[in-house]
Structure formats: C-alpha cells, structure tokens
Amino acid sequence: MRRCSNSIGGVYLVLDPGMDKATLLHRLKEALEGGVKMLQVWNNWPASFNLSAKQDLIQAIVHAASAYQIPLLINEEWELLKGSGLAGVHFDKIPEDYEAIKAEIEREFICGITCSNGLEVIHWAEQNQLDYISFCSMYPSGSVDSCDIVSPGTVKKAREITQIPFFLSGGITADNLIELKELDFAGVAVISGILNAESPRESTFAYKNALTNLNSKK
Template structure:
C-alpha cells in the first residue's frame, strides 16, 4: 500500500456526517451539492445496512471528496484505514483502547478526532495524543444524536480554555441556534447530518450555516 502524507489541516467550519444507510445515488447527489457549498470535513457515520459493500461505498464517497480536496473520516471502524486509501482519518465515539497500537497497525499517517460528550478528561486525552479536533454531542435534542447526552455550553467553554484543538459542536444544530450558542461559548465549527442532507438545496443550506458561523455575537 502506498504511504500518503497528510495534506489536510482541520481548523473548523462545516463538518458533514453522512448516513451510509441512505440510498447511495441520492447520498452522492446531496454530498456533491454540499461539497460545492465548500464544506470542510466529511465523515461516514457507523450506521451501515447489513448488505453494504463498505469499500465500494467509501471509494465512491472518497472519490468525490478528493475532487474538492475535503478529508474523509470513518466513524469508529479504524481497521478500514488499512484497507483503503480513500479514508483520511477516523472519528472515535469514545477513547479507544490501545491507540498507539492502532497507529502501528494502520502503518500510514491518518487524522483523528473524538466525541467528548460532556467529559473534559476526553479533551485532555485528545490533546495529549495530538488528535486533530474534538467534538461535543449533543448540544440540542436530535434523533441522529442517538445516545448522546445534552452538553451544557459551559463545558464547551471550559474545553476552549483548556485546548488549542479545533472544537466542533453537534446534535440538533441549526443556523438559528448557532448564533444563540455562540453567545454562550466559543467554538470553531458545527457537525451536521440531516440539517444539510435533508435540505432541498444542500449547497445553499451549507452557505446558510456558514453565514451563521461568521456572525460574531
């Protein structure tokens, strides 16, 4: 396997999470529209149909992401990094066991981020292990946030004071509540699923999110 250097740097912006259980043609159509809107990161959520050919789906999504120079992450299943170069990184839901062994097993540079929920110890772990970002879920009630507990803005603010890593917030994020949330805590980006993928015009919806992120409270 050809070893590739990491060429992306995550600083914030719009982080789009894809549901691989959706029909692939529609998913790719929505993704391309969002990419045209200049999203910053894409993740494939760990929500597979039983009969899905994961590597074929990853290649289809990864090919699109490469056209727009956007990094592609896989949720949890870091082993897939050893099977395809279309993945740039992995997003962990919790602190993984044996992270150093994971890095040795993958045998190539990769990016990594983690969901912190309301746990500042996870932020400290991410900092110590030089991850690329942290994410807080969920800021608001959301069906796609699953088992995430609600995170208080004060926790995100404390995280911002303790790390220089980019901070994303997720769970029920809309352009409207971004502005209200920014009045309570700083953050660098938002992670979104249905807020963009369910829009009639994902490209325009991305711009609406970006406009909300650019407003200073």
C-alpha cells in the same frame, strides 16, 4: 504533533450510509458545492453491507470529494483506513489501545473524538494530540439520540484545558448558531440539517454564512 489543526473547521458533514447510495451521492455533491470542509462516514451501515460494499461506497465518496480536496474520515472502523483514500478516523469514545492503532495504520491520519460532558475525554485528546474534538449534543436531535445534552459550561472548561479545535454538533441550525456565540469553536458537525434539507447546497451555504457572521462578531 498535530497535523492540520489550522485548517480544521467550518461545516463538517456526517454522511449516513444507510441512505440510498444514489441519493446520498447526489446530496453530497450539492453539499460540496455549498462549501463543506470535512466529511465523515457515520457508522450506520445497512445490515446487508459487507466489507466490499463498504469499501465501494467509501471510494465513491472519496472520488466525489477529491475535486474539492476535502478530507473524508470513517467513524470508529479505523481498519478501513488501510489501503483506502480515507484521511482519518473519528472515535465515539476513547479507544482501548490508541498506540497500537496508530502503529497498525502506519501513516499519518486525522483523528477526532466525540465528547459529551466528561472532561476525561478532553484530557485524553490533549495528551494524545488529537486533531479535533466534537461535542455531542448541543441540542436534542434525532440523529444523535444516544448523546447527552452538552452544557455550554463544559465547552468553556474544555477550552481552558486545550487549544484543540472544537466542533459543535446535535440539533444545530443556521438560525440557532447565534445562541452559541460565547463558545470558542471552529465549526459545526451536521447530518440531517444538510442531508434531509430540500437543498443541501443552500443549507450548507447557510451554515457556512452563519459561521462567518458569528466569527466576525467575536
């Protein structure tokens, strides 16, 4: 049974741990003020980070997000869920033994997965009752250069298979969101569009408004 599908959507900020810690936390604070609804720590750790350094940054992010009651997910490294304030995990591909992972975590957690143009991911996510699917990449983007460009037709076919909430990601701006109006999705996942903005607060607010306006026209 899905845990929180009704509340999943909006602006999903993916945090880059490769940034300077103080800068990252400052930009996170602004983004939270702007209306971010979900957070993820991208699996882009500095080579110098050991387990303790990862845990310290995660706890700092959890602390910053706690006042807003915003869930924080970890990219790939599901082992970090144990004994932390993390709310879930985002997989880049279908994990080898999801049942064993669930058993080892020993608590409920939010789980999402990236999908490009392969509908086998959609079928797996539906079968395993994941909480959301993130399509990567809708447009070319330096942050997600490892992703294929997703055809809008893929998103439409996926919606015929499942009612799991969809996020769209990759090169999406508040201005080009209107081009995706024919697709059924719950939110957008963003990295550089917010973290590299002159004002992360204003950028997040712009994404939030664009989503609200788009939904009002559907």
